[in-house]
Amino acid sequence: MKMLMTLTAVLLSSQVFASAPEEVVIKDFEYTNKYELALRQTKHSDKGKAFPVLLEYAKYGEKLAQYMVGTFYLSGIGTEANPTEGLIWIGTALEQRTAEWQRTYDNITAKLPDDQKAMLNDLVKKRIELYGVQAQKMSCRNEAAVMGSNKRYHVCTKIRDGAQRVTVVKYPNS
Template sequence: MTRKIIAMAATVICVLGGFTASASSVAQDNPTVKEVKLRAEFYQNELDLLLDKARRGNFADFYQDVVKFAHYGEKYPQYLLGVMLLKGDGVQQDIGQGLVWIRLALEQKNTEWQKVYDSITAKLTKEQLDALEPMYETYKARFGVQAQKMSCNNEKMEASNIRIHQCRKTLVLKEFYSVYEYN
């Protein structure tokens, strides 16, 4: 799958010859932010359901859920949203925004995701990458680890000695996750 994403993105980039961050992709400069506390159990169940749907691969059916959890700072949905936007899978293709979401997901330090990102951005000019920087900074300020009050640590995988870098929400009052919504 990774090779298909890389090949597809490289082809699209070559065909388009360039892109710029659209004004509609980056929301207003002074958004209002609202903290919402969600029960951790319901939040995790909904996230698990989303990840199960993702494994089945019908992306159009759960696009809104991917966007919601990407906005909550969850790294796998951010990566998934980036891939969906790169490929135009169930959504209108937007390579610039797709790359920004993948870059933001890299706060989790996943080597596979890094390979995908590096292989695509290696084909871009400095000007193309610079054009994405304002969008990335805006998204990071709203949906990044710090903005969404998450923490990232090396964790041992279940039934294995392998450790992976994982970003997670922090429990509030032992049963809630805080999410920060922007409009």
């Protein structure tokens, strides 16, 4: 696994510096519709078909997509199993501070040696630099789970402009 993590780090760093990112503005309806269709598809038996769209939205900073892409990589659903990529995506999704996701991540990484945990943390930081809340023009806040409820959840969403558009930052070759 250590060699796999090292290889992933080298590949990520070479892709990031290859060319400059591009900011793309998308109408909220178009952005949301495609994402929601992919999320619905994950509830069916052929959920692996949603992987490419979920990966696209994970790169747009969507935390649920990042978590799902991570679990798909861990399980090999819709893609070849890749535990390192899975853990990096789940670690990136943790910007949303969802307790269930944190437990999953902690349970999986609990038995990793300290040097591998440190390497994984570095890879997660690099991924957050590209696909995190700040990089992908998102905001996080505490919201009520149900109207009238006192229970709050930390939720990260795309920032919409006055014309109900979102901005995504795309990195070539990623």
